[in-house]
Amino acid sequence: MSKINIGIAGNPKNIEQYLPYVLNSSTFSLIGTFDSSNERNFENFYGLNTFTDFIKRTDAIIFCGEIHHNLFELISEGIKHSKHILLQKFPNFNGNQLLILQKLIKEADIKLFISDVFGTASEYTAARQYIIKPTHLSANILLPYRKQLTINAKQQHLSEILDMTLRSMNSRVSKVKVNRQYIFNEQPDVLKINILFENSCTADIIYNTFSQSSSQLFTLYQKGKIINVHLDSHKVEETRLDVQIENQLSFTPSENTILALNPKVEVFEKKILYFDAIQKDLLNFVDCITHRISPLVGIEELIDVANVLQQLQYSEYEEFV
Numbered sequence: 001m002s003k004i005n006i007g008i009a010g011n012p013k014n015i016e017q018y019l020p021y022v023l024n025s026s027t028f029s030l031i032g033t034f035d036s037s038n039e040r041n042f043e044n045f046y047g048l049n050t051f052t053d054f055i056k057r058t059d060a061i062i063f064c065g066e067i068h069h070n071l072f073e074l075i076s077e078g079i080k081h082s083k084h085i086l087l088q089k090f091p092n093f094n095g096n097q098l099l100i101l102q103k104l105i106k107e108a109d110i111k112l113f114i115s116d117v118f119g120t121a122s123e124y125t126a127a128r129q130y131i132i133k134p135t136h137l138s139a140n141i142l143l144p145y146r147k148q149l150t151i152n153a154k155q156q157h158l159s160e161i162l163d164m165t166l167r168s169m170n171s172r173v174s175k176v177k178v179n180r181q182y183i184f185n186e187q188p189d190v191l192k193i194n195i196l197f198e199n200s201c202t203a204d205i206i207y208n209t210f211s212q213s214s215s216q217l218f219t220l221y222q223k224g225k226i227i228n229v230h231l232d233s234h235k236v237e238e239t240r241l242d243v244q245i246e247n248q249l250s251f252t253p254s255e256n257t258i259l260a261l262n263p264k265v266e267v268f269e270k271k272i273l274y275f276d277a278i279q280k281d282l283l284n285f286v287d288c289i290t291h292r293i294s295p296l297v298g299i300e301e302l303i304d305v306a307n308v309l310q311q312l313q314y315s316e317y318e319e320f321v
Helices: 012-023 050-056 071-080 095-108 122-130 151-169 277-291 299-314
Strands: 004-010 028-035 060-063 084-087 112-114 136-144 173-181 190-197 202-211 215-222 225-230 235-248 258-269
Touching: 004 012, 004 050, 012 028, 012 277, 028 050, 050 071, 060 071, 071 084, 071 095, 084 277, 095 299, 112 277, 112 299, 122 215, 122 225, 122 235, 136 151, 151 190, 151 202, 151 215, 151 299, 173 299, 190 299
Parallel strands: 004 028, 004 060, 060 084, 084 112, 136 202
Antiparallel strands: 136 215, 173 190, 190 202, 215 225, 225 235, 235 258
């Protein structure tokens, strides 16, 4: 198999994070890097567009980091040139932009791969192996106020949380309700989100960006077990009811032997297979390109998340417990 000619776009710091993986890979051939965080790099020099020249020499492009000028236009340009795209972060695109990308992707027959989200992390991947048919999901996300996240960063992070929620329940969304708490800012400091799915399952998400501590806990409920996913402390636990049946002899000889049930709640820490997230995603990206398989998180998942975000934006204020 011939090597995949790949380019890396982003700010220099994020590009350096990916360079060792690409340079040491037997699958990729690095054709160059492009600082898409520097607006001056998009100026035409003697009638030539440097980014257009950059993408023409590639088979695929990695967009790493969060800071890009005109990211939607850059991705669109790459797809129009039939280049496969890997995005390190969830993009903050609206529904119309995603539908345009979906059309371009279909016409160009390329792969758009979303990498480095919580949903591809070791903890969430492990938890999905222990739960088959969840009936309810609870997410309690506490972000310390001292981090001072930008609006775009909050939406990007919330998109990742919603993506994990939607893929866990594996059903189309029926209804979304939201309770917004404005405490210290013009943007909501606390969101309480309730999602009803077409399979009658539910999800409750508390997204608190003004907490004194940091905690990111996912809890998946299924008949007979509960799975807790601690994204911040890298731990997965299973809670189940262990029923022990004991034979007890009766005091009256004429009575038959009876059975006594001794239910006991037990918590087990599950094994997690840890892996290098960037390396794993690059391998999966190669599989998507060479074997023509769909990415774990691609354009369809982006559209699903965008639809929920849109419902959150226009949903009326509702109280729920």
